[in-house]
Amino acid sequence: MVVLAASIVSKHGKVLVSRQFANISRVRIEGLLAAFPKLIVGEKQHTYVEAENVRYVYQPLESLYILLVTNKQSNILEDLETLRLFSKIIPEFCPTLEEEAISSEAFELIFAIDELISMGHKENVTIAQVKQYLEMESHEEKLHKLVLQSKIDEAKDVMMRKASAIDKNKMEKLRSENMNYVPMSSNGSGRYGNGFQDVKSLGNGSSDGGLFGSLDSMVPPKPSARGSTPLSTPSNGGMKLGKGKGTKQLLESLKAEGEVILEDVQTIPAPARAINIPTEPISVSIEEKLIVTLKKDGGLENFELQGTMTLIVQDNEHAQICVQVETGPNEKVQLNTHPRIDKDRFLKEKILALKNVGASFPVGTPLAVLKWRLQSRDESLVPLNINCWPSVSRNECLVNIEYEASRAFELKNVVVSIPLPALRDAPIVNQVDGDWRYDSRKSFLEWNILLIDNSNRNGSMEFVVPTSDPSSFFPIGVKFSASKFFCNVKLVGVYDSHTGDSPRHSSDTQLVVDSYQVV
Template identity: 60%
Template sequence: MVVLAASIISKSGKALVSRQFVDMSRIRIEGLLAAFPKLIGTGGKQHTYVETENVRYVYQPIEALYLLVVTNKQSNILEDLETLRMLSKLVPEYAYSLDEEGIGKAAFDLIFAFDEVISLGHKENVTVAQVKQYCEMESHEEKLHKLVIASKINETKDVMKRKASEIEKSKIEKNRGDKGGYMSSMGSGRIESSFSEMSISSSNSGGFGSGSGFGLTTDMDSYSNKPKGRAPTAASAPPKGTGMKLGKGGQKTHQFLESLKAEGEVIVEDVPPTLSKSKAATPPPTDPITLTVEEKLNVALKRDGGLSNFDVQGTLSLQILEEKDAFIQVQVESGGNPNVLFKTHPNINKELFSNENILGLKDPNRPFPSGQGDGVGLLKWRMQSMDESVVPLTINCWPSISGGDTYVSMEYEASPMFDLQNVVISVALPPLREAPNVTQIEGEWRYDSRNSILEWSIVLIDNSNRSGAMEFVVPAADPSSFFPISVRFTATKTFSDLKVVNVLPLKGGAPPKFTQRIQLYTENYQVV
């Protein structure tokens, strides 16, 4: 079977979407499509195909349009019909309406989808879900572009800090030389005050702080005199509604941080873990080769129980510092989860990966790219499910009104498959004059008065605390005002359970040293 072209045309003969799959002239394809409306009456009412001297038209009416596949006469009519059925399933997936306007707006998406179904005139063995997955894959170039922008932002911050420090020192020295001890002291105080104000405005302007989408933190915040919402020491009682309040998890938090320090991790203690992003900052590579297994999780849980959406997208990326280490192949193994669908980079030898789980370039004499910021993607995968048992963390929220107050009981339950880190459960609250009264909590809490959000934080969820509860009281409010509840966390175990087993040198010698990083993080995790 050879498919010459696939098209969606109106009954007047106007081609709305047209994709050519073999080497034919444009005039030839346009002539074949233009002839179809005149031939459609000759096929009979019992058939949806028409044959001419050279080609066969296989078509299907779609409301006021026709979905048309043009093949040679030697092709198998059953395969032609199967290809047509597959394309007909894809059209409603991308076009919001089956008329000329809807098809026209989705034309490019439909062309890309047709390309995934038909390759060089032959039908690929794919499903609708796989086609959608392939068309939605992330762009490595886009990620690289974002990395370059983030690098420029960091450089600008460094320059700003350096210049501000130089100005402060020069002004202090000048005041000391001109006015002596007392006036110097007063001048220094004014300079420090103005510099502190400048730090606050710098950290809040321009949109490049921790919420800019690049996973950055504002270094100038350390100079700011703006309150951080940090937990007070044990010697002082926290004022109501401010700072972090420690519950049963305080001792556990301290032990967890101490264990990370013992393993060589760098812990920045002046930033509460509850304020960090779900995706942890990646340290710069130290070994010649770094392989990163990363999964991002999108989940929508129903407030009354059940699952609305569960989607996992994963990538395996390779970062090589020097070109001399780039002539390699990567051997991997996965947990064998049948719901995980893998897709290799176009330059990767698919047959080698299918048979031996080895990722290598189609041309073994060609090295992998080296010296690139975030590395190159070798493998992507996706997992979708409606089975609630695969959800790593479920949240139950029970608001109840009694008198003039609303009592809110919350609990979490974590799956034994995952140990979760830096868990933050953010509960939307109605506008309040003061912080909510938290009567019970396992972990820590913080109230964001500006956005009226209560953040419940647990540094680590493992076998010792797979479930936990929190209760708080606020003035009487509509139960729906506490939703949606947003959750973020990270984990060092993934759904695919993909691991790098070995790095194989292609030019002999000892296997090169490599680092493997594995992380799961939440992109959008809500109870709605």
């Protein structure tokens, strides 16, 4: 079939959403859509109506018409199937089939139409696949948000520095004015020469004559390095803000509750935030996500792996490319290409290229060109096993927790989060391979191992808490990352579809944890 346009039109002829596919003028398409309401006769539930050169295939949907404008040589059965899918997609985005709701979701509906129809031809996709493609994460959007947040933080820092400088200038000016204003007393009485008022109204309200304290007590103190006014320290007696015994106990108490205490009050400039912004015209990202559930008594309950290869083309000059990959012996892995990718060529040559000759990849928009999935009950695939052994006695509970890592991976930034019952004080950690931190607000004990490699494939931690129910230490959560993949999907190269040249490109690979628990 050849679809010229797909539209949503109100029954009084207003075009709410329209997507053009044919290489004809916009005025021509608008004329065809404007003529459609005049061709509808009566209230019969028509399927299509033919004009002089085109066929209108439509379906009433409450107060709207879902419309496909095709040529007369188009297959009417395929047109009806496309129309049926189109009608099912609309309720997924619009809670009510009213003009206002349709118009507010116009962009999402146009994107959905693009997934259904490509170059005027129907794509072999389902409703679930269309929703999945539209809900995919946008790396470009994440980068934009990071850059925007970095600019906001930088602007706030500049604003705070300028505000601090303005306050400092004001204080200096006020100090200078007060020094010129206050005269010196010649007789020590509460009155000053030349008719000035008693300065006790400027001091602390005492009834004795003369100046009260030093001149500095009448001038607001200078702002500190953090822009706030420091507490004045009395010369004799009173409260002193320092590092005395009481302050030390308070700081220790806050540390035990998981608070971060800054010992040095000097302002330290924050390091520049590193943002990985693509600098090459083509970027390829390969990511695998793990979803693992282990049983606390031993064994594997669930193991699922989801992998995605995402392509980002930055300019039109490099939009017509093909990607050479290597998949390796992945017998149990289900590999799926994007509907616009030539699947036969991928199966034969391991090349990811568009079906339509001369078509281009979308510019500036991430496209998941290849996905794979692995589900298994094989315990040997688990990269990190966690065993927890609570032993309850009369007054306390001794908890031993250990890990055993597979030799197939080097795991980075490993964090094991153990839930604890509500505690008054931090748990007593007798032994730990790595570091630990207690979060009193969330009541979690975090066990941190920076790197697990061949030197520390096994490790353990032992801590003591008051008597507790052994089930209160579950579920245990695990987070880590790795540079090696389960599935041998690799990027071999990127080539221009016409010249065969290899343009500049960058690649990023990582294995991350989506959900990893011991329950």
